[in-house]
Amino acid sequence: MSQETYELKAEARERVGKGSARELRRNGLIPAVIYGDKQAPISIALSTNEVTKRIHAGSFMTTVATIDVGGEKYKVLPKDYQLDPVRDFTMHVDFLRVSGNTQVTVEIPVHFINEEKSQVKIGGVLNIVRHTIEVHCPADAIPEFFDIDLSGKKIGDSIHISEVVLPKGVTTVIDRDFTIATIVAPAAGVEEEAPAEGEGEAEA
Structure with missing residues (x-):
């Protein structure tokens, strides 16, 4: 599950538009909307720092x-935010109202584990096709991440979404068995592990 919930204080905005938004930003606030x-x-203003x-x-x-x-509280999920392309500060945030039965579409990051138990250990290259997986799920049961187990994977193998156990109520947006990652040989090839001492002496 995703990290614990948190609370933000906001004030209602009576005025909207570019002029009002610029004034808010000058005062350390970010314009936002709850829909x-x-x-x-509802148009609101939030602390830029928070x-x-x-x-x-x-x-x-x-x-x-x-x-x-x-004093009125809204349960929300951030759906989008805009950054200034030059100064890289937050300019606007959109929040979606949610409840216990609200279904949302979110992108969940993938974490790769047990690389040391795969041929990545001997020089194979993990080629990540998807760093996130887009899913439909209940708003109160959003996974924090998906673990992708590489144990036993060899060069030439592909890892597909069918190998990931999805929590109850979670379904992928893409309705096919798509590839998440592959293990490929490096451009120069993979060096074979050195033979144990004494191997090959008979041939010599």
């Missing part, structure tokens, strides 16, 4: 949060 769940969208801290902490897009707007 979805068949309700009217949001940036959450983004840099990781799992921002897969962790359900609570936003307190003047």
Whole structure:
């Protein structure tokens, strides 16, 4: 499961538009919007420092949060955020209202384990085709990551999504057995392990 939820304080925005957004940013705030769940969208402003801290902490897009707007609390999942292309600071965030039965689409990172138990150990190259897997799942049961076990994998092998055990209620967006990674030989080939002492003497 994804990391524990957190809460952010926000204030409602009466004015919207580019001029209002610029003024908010000058005052250390980020314009944002809460939408979805068949309700009217709410324009809000959040602390730039708090949001940036959450983004840099990781799992921002897969962790359900609570936003307190003047005492009224909304359970949300970040769906998008915009960065300034030059100065790399957060300019805007979109949040989706969620509840226990809300289904969301999120990208879950993959972690590769047990490389030392595969032919990657003797020079094989792990060629990662997908660093994340896009899934549908309940908003209150978002996986934090998927472990991909490389034990016993040899050069020439491929790892497909069918080898990953998905939690209950989690399904992939792509409806086919797609490749996550392959193990390939390096350009110069893989050096064979040196024979044990004494091997080959009979031939000599």
